[in-house]
Amino acid sequence: MALSEKRDPRESFTKKLVRICQRLDEQAVRTITHKHIYREFTCQIEITMVWAVGSYARGALLCGDLDLVIGYEKIEGVLPSPRIWGRAFFGSPALVRYYSGNPIENTSSVSFSEAVPIWTGSECDWKAAVASIKPDPQAGRATRETDPIQLRDDQPASPEVALGLPPEQAELIKKTQAQAMENVYKMMSPYTITGGDKAKSILRQMLAGQVLKFRTVGINQAASTTGEVVLDESLAQSLRIIGIDPKSF
Numbered sequence: 001m002a003l004s005e006k007r008d009p010r011e012s013f014t015k016k017l018v019r020i021c022q023r024l025d026e027q028a029v030r031t032i033t034h035k036h037i038y039r040e041f042t043c044q045i046e047i048t049m050v051w052a053v054g055s056y057a058r059g060a061l062l063c064g065d066l067d068l069v070i071g072y073e074k075i076e077g078v079l080p081s082p083r084i085w086g087r088a089f090f091g092s093p094a095l096v097r098y099y100s101g102n103p104i105e106n107t108s109s110v111s112f113s114e115a116v117p118i119w120t121g122s123e124c125d126w127k128a129a130v131a132s133i134k135p136d137p138q139a140g141r142a143t144r145e146t147d148p149i150q151l152r153d154d155q156p157a158s159p160e161v162a163l164g165l166p167p168e169q170a171e172l173i174k175k176t177q178a179q180a181m182e183n184v185y186k187m188m189s190p191y192t193i194t195g196g197d198k199a200k201s202i203l204r205q206m207l208a209g210q211v212l213k214f215r216t217v218g219i220n221q222a223a224s225t226t227g228e229v230v231l232d233e234s235l236a237q238s239l240r241i242i243g244i245d246p247k248s249f
Contacts, residue, residue, distance in 0.1 A: 006064065007062035007063055007064050008062065008063060008064075008095070009061070009062060010056060010059075010060060010061055010062065010063050010135065013056055013063055013065075013066040013095070013096075014130065016066055016093045016096055017052065017056075017066060017068075017118065017130060018127075018130065019090075019091075019093070020050070020068070020090045020093070020096075020119075021050070021118065021119045021126040021127075021130075023089060023090055023091070024047055024050070024089070024119050024122075025122060027089075028046055028047045028048075028121075028122060029044065029045070029046045029047075029075070030044070030045060030085075030088050030089060031043070031044045031077075032044075032045060032080055032084065032085055032088045034080040034081075034084050036078075041077060041078035041080070042077045042078075043074060043076070043077030043078055043079050043080055043085075044074075044075040044076050044077055045072050045073070045074055045075065045079070045085055045089075046072060046073045046075060047070060047071070047072050047089060047119075048071045048072060048073055048120075048121070049069075049070070049071030049102075049117065049119065049120055050068055050069070050070055050071070050117075050118045050119035050120075051068065051069040051070075051071075051102075051103050051112070051115040051116060051117050051118060052066070052067070052068060052115070052116045052118050052130075052133065053067045053068070053069055053099075053103060053112035053114060053115045053116075054066075054067035054112070054114075055067075055139065056133070057112070057114045057115060057116045057133060058114050058136060058139040059133055059134050059135050059136030059139045060135075060136065060139040061135055061136075061137055061139075064095070065095040065096065065097055066093075066095060066096045066097070067097045067099070067108075067112075068096065068097065068098055068099070068118075069099050069100075069101060069102060069103055069106050069108075069112065069115060070082075070086075070098050070099065070100050070101075071100075071101070071102055072085075072100060082098045082099070082100055082107065083098075086098040103115035116129065116132070116133055117129060118130060200249055203239070203246075203249055204249040206231055206235060207231075207235065207236060207246055207249060209231050210230070210231055211228050211229070211230055211231060212228060212229045212230075212231055213226070213227075213228045214226070214227055214228070214229070215227075
């Protein structure tokens with residue numbers, strides 16, 4: 001039995017696209033303050049173009065999500081991630097994916113031949129652009145060479161992988177992919193959580209020490225950072241505030 005991606009009526013995504021365009025009409029330039037590790041940055045960004053791509057742009061009656069390519073200009077500052085500037089400009093509509101760049105070269109690494117320009121400036125007629133995409137009962141999700149490997153945690157294995165397999169083998173593929181995604185999340189996260197005796201041992205060493213040296217490991221050497229923090233009485237005070245007696249260690 002093939003595994004299929006959950007899909008919703010295109011009308012639900014049209015409402016989200018309309019709201020996105022309305023927000024851009026209200027404000028297409030924003031100053032965004034964001035944090036990275038322990039530093040705070042500010043960036044001013046102007047959105048210049050929005051293209052609809054993917055199954056929605058092809059007119060599919062059911063879509064897994066709304067894919068948008070966003071053209072922008074960084075006016076000044078340190079650029080935040082698409083997730084951060086997307087939330088600042090558009091809020092947090094569910095199942096909307098933002099790829100910065102243009103339909104040919106963008107952060108999805110996919111060239112979108114079906115791209116439809118929607119919002120092109122404050123004076124544009126984006127309503128007509130949205131209406132120009134005619135529903136097509138034959139349209140659907142494009143099959144690509146990369147489809148057998150999921151790129152999102154909410155996108156199950158493609159039908160090409162599980163087609164014709166016994167249920168137990170299809171389930172094995174699903175579990176293997178879920179484990180792979182979990183491992184990726186662990187590698188990408190800059191944080192590690194621990195508890196119990198191990199946490200007590202770490203706190204005991206910190207309370208007895210004077211300087212904490214740390215290293216945040218990124219996906220490559222350039223993304224990795226090092227630093228140090230002076231350990232003084234404020235650590236013990238902070239523990240007391242949250243109800244932990246430093247002497248208990």
